[in-house]
Amino acid sequence: MYRGRMPRSKGDHEARRRDVSAAVWHVMATRGFAGLTLRAVAAELGATTGLLTHYFPTKRALVEYALDLLEQRTLSRPRREAGQGLAAFRDALLDILPLTPEAVDSNRVWVSSWDAALSDPALSADYARKYAQGRERLRARVAAAQDLGELPRGDPAQIAAGAQSFVLGLVVQALIDPATFTPERQVELLDGYLAALAGGGS
């Protein structure tokens, strides 16, 4: 006996894949990477596992697609771009922090996936590449700020790497202890860091 819901019309294959991926995203954000099971995703979607295997041959393919989509969405999200030089550098760092609920979810997924990434050399290398790209973007902004005289001279790549570490650690702290690391506190800490970089005023 068939008691399924009305299926989608044809032709929106890719759109449906994104729907599925969104469900994956939500399950990961709430239950963590370890709690990411096909049946949980299906339940989140109000469907069965048959739907999932229809759109993705294997679980790994599903997760990879979801992570790629997350990265792509992260890259194309609306960014702050209020200023130039040091302000632009600050904006880029603020964009990483979990200051909004959506950003919290994204970072949550991110951190959760580290466990799997550290056990899988291929994934690990992929992550290393993505972080290196992020560092390169930061480096360009550091150099621009230096040209404007807003940051002291010094290897911009090293400054970028340090700033990336700083916000990355801040992300982790904010996720684990959101009560202490409120959005205001995060911004405060970041500004303190930038002030120290700029030259040590109080």
Next chain:
Amino acid sequence: MYRGRMPRSKGDHEARRRDVSAAVWHVMATRGFAGLTLRAVAAELGATTGLLTHYFPTKRALVEYALDLLEQRTLSRPRREAGQGLAAFRDALLDILPLTPEAVDSNRVWVSSWDAALSDPALSADYARKYAQGRERLRARVAAAQDLGELPRGDPAQIAAGAQSFVLGLVVQALIDPATFTPERQVELLDGYLAALAGGGS
């Protein structure tokens, strides 16, 4: 038919529990939290799952014991204590970084457990508490450095929180991309950070 190995003599119950926990530790460091299975631990130990259930009623108890032991061992490990003031602050931060293979393993286990911690409010609160303790210890060292005039005035708690974020992010980067973030590079980045804190010299 019984073909078991020679069992230990009696009375070393707690010692055997630590052996088991060491195996847990190793499995977590190599296969990640997701790969931590009772049979994997048993195999690592050259035993069966029956041994594990003999010493621990449930898997959760086993993991909790292993994590507690990790924390305890981390707290009681030999620490650098070369100097005072800013040097002591630096030493405390260096102690966190994965500069040695053992420290890499410890941090590896740590990062792996974040996934589970973020999905479990109780664990999450526990981690938040531990991090807060670490911050408090750092705060004391910051204050001491300020008293010596080696660090400029400013809220020592905020400086400690920032430094903790910095090293924490550096830990993650070093684990994911050890080729880029070699021990020397890590120390270099940390010293750059401290130099910026101290007042912005190149």
Next chain:
DNA sequence: ACATTGACACAACAAGTGTTGTGCAACAAG
């Protein structure tokens, strides 16, 4: 109107999981 095809539900599968129970060996106490 009919055939085809895409979109799923549903059930079953093998493999792996944590857990439980039974039983044997070695030690310790009487």
Next chain:
DNA sequence: CTTGTTGCACAACACTTGTTGTGTCAATGT
């Protein structure tokens, strides 16, 4: 030597997991 007790192997358990196959509905092309 007997008798308990500890330390563990071994096997079976109920369950969850990813995966596969089959069947049925709705949409589409002809």
